[in-house]
Amino acid sequence: MTTTWNPDLYLRYAAYRARPADDLLPRLTLSVAGDVYDLGCGPGTLTKRLKEKWPARRVVGIDSSAAMLGSARDKFPTDIEWQQADISQWTAQKPAALVFANASLQWVPHHTTLFPHLMSQVVPGGVMAVQVPESGAQPYHKCIEALAESDKWRSKFHGVHPHEDPLPVRTYYDLLTPLAANIDIWESEYHHVLEGEDPVTEWISSTGLVPFLSVLSDSEKLDYLADYKACAAKAYPRQTDGTVLFTMRRLFIVATRKA
Secondary structure, three states, rough: OOOOOHHHHHHHHHHHHHHHHHHHHHHHEEEOOOOEEEEEOOOOHHHHHHHOOOOOEEEEEOOOOHHHHHHHHOOOOOOOEEEEHHHOOOOOOOOOOEEEEEEOHHOOOOOHHHHHHHHEEEEEEEEEEEEEEEEOOOHHHHHHHHHOOOOOOOOHOOOOOOOOOOOOOHHHHHHHHEEEEEEEEEEEEEEEEEEOOOHHHHHHHHHOOHHHOOOOOHHHHHHHHHHHHHHHHHOOOOOOOOOEEEEEEEEEEEEEEEE
16 A cells, blocks of 8 residues: 655644644663664754754664655755654664654554654664554544444445554653663643644644545545545534644653663
């Protein structure tokens, strides 16, 4: 299955999408030598911020999407390196000072093996910093699941699944403890005020709906989006001023590798 990611659509809510990183980046300090890797860098917005925070370090943006990487190269012609790779198969060229993954690891399965592997890519004293959305209980995710299981769409989406919800917090702690000297874990809820005719669908079209839209014809996409918009409109009633409150709950993990 070929999945198409749209950098322009993704960046339409860039300020809101950046808020978790605004909370995560100030928590990060690096006291050891080494490179910085941004896994699932998308259009490179946060990779650029990592380079600004550590200008003397080699910073590498990793993403599986050629379109996203193309956008990053065009917008940020700096000394950042951009590499196309599958995170699930990724290994650092040499142990890193920082492995950073903001809203990307939810697309990668098998976290019980993935997280220890990523932590093992960090040099002793280095850091792994992760943020993943906790989508399972959110109405927008319930709409995705309901349509995928409906009689109308089930046959079209055989083998296509929404991204996985994170494991329980205690599980991540136990997975990382053997390799970590320190683990900081927290959760935050963000209530985004969205405007427009179908703002929830617009937001999700560039993320959670991508695997589903990618297997449909152009006419089927229009039909599917109409069904999703109807579900989202019921799930997210308008506020008195006509806006929509769109809630995202996110899990953060900052772990320092044992020396």
